[in-house]
Amino acid sequence: MSTEEIRAALAEIVNEVAGIPADSVQLDKSFSDDLDVDSLSMVEVVVEAEEKFGVTIPDDEVKNLKTVGDAVAYIERNIAA
């Protein structure tokens, strides 16, 4: 999957979980500050993303995923591993 494909798929999850319009889920956006995704919603996004992309995102890693770009980069690194 390309970076853009991952971003778009993640944006769909964020839209489903938190109701944020998918096209505002861009790489430079902070989940908590820009998109208003609270901590429990973030866990929901992570769990959905794990299933969608076939990756594992440990709880300790979640706090490092501050922006959409952080999450997309993490998924890209781990998607084939």
Added chain:
Amino acid sequence: MSRTRVVVTGLGTTSPLGGDVASTWEGLLAGRSGVRPLGDMADGLPVTIGATAAVDPAEVLDRVVARRLDRSSQFALIAALEAWADSGLASAQESGALDGDRFGVAFASGIGGVHTLLSNHSTLLEKGPRRVSPIAVPMLMANAPAATISLKLGARGPVNTPVSACASGNEAVSLAADQIRLGRVDVAIAGGTEAAIHPLPIAAFANMMALSKNDGDPTKVSRPFDTGRDGFVLGEGAGALVLESLEHAQARGARIYAEVLGTGITADAHDIAQPDPAGRGGARAIRAAVQDAGVAPGDIAHVNAHATSTPQGDVAESLMLHAVLGAAADDLVVSATKSMTGHLLGGAGALEAVATVLAIHHRTAPPTINLDEKDPQVELDVATKPRDLPLGDIAAINNSFGFGGANVAVVFGSPT
């Protein structure tokens, strides 16, 4: 010092008869049944009918709001928002005239977020613990409906969840009235909700022989007081009432539907599931409510009976009313609205409180359907068509009884 008087200034519901108060009341007066086949969901179950909500709550609420709420909280929020809008308090809140610290919630559920609990259990078994929703607990906890309303409307006073099985909704009305009488709050949203039409509760209630096994026309199965009754029909939905101190309501020129005159709460200490066949605990609750209300038996024009359509309970309720009210029990008009709505469990007492208040407001007792041959042991004037209630000062009782031996009676009066 005179006691703080409590009045009803807003009503809301989403029920098997309609998605709001107007459609529900219209359905009650028309004698419409909300009982229907459950379809595929009930495949293989001993009971395949229920009084499902007329309007799917997930279609009413915003999608993201709905997905974070158990179905029981969805019903509760819809009913509470309707009652809130109906009360006109939203503008008082916007102008700062309503202090959120003096605004409480008492909202009940008999069973809690059973859909959320069981769907997450299925997920756990099928997909493993990682897939269990991180918001499962705040969705399924018993106080989720009350907390949801508090959050949405900014109620920062006492936010309570009384749980007394099928008496819960009526107990919430009593508790909310008490909070106002005690001076803790000026305004409280009271109500009850239930969303337990799911294979597991159906199987459990059926196995304890509480549900009707009648497999004929679904609309004919819930038949309180009729000789052919053989158990209740599960219903779902919520009822909500805005209660307010009379002083607070008058100061803002609110429309007053009725007054909460008195309440009574007792327990049978007889059996975990069976009612006391003599109805002694229920009679004590009714007596306590009538005394608390300070009304004479002859002032009571109407009773919304608990009357679930079980063989024992319906007869016991007749005994209770005669024990407390004496000859006056012959002169009041009784309605068993569960004949149309089914049994909403923890929501029942609240929906029936809404119906009782509307009966006073419109001076009309709703009918009881399917009463083809009244049980001779039931010595009550049960309305089978809408019946006029007297003009002037009248009172009406809403009865609710629950597993665990819980008995709650609330006396409402016409506004004075």
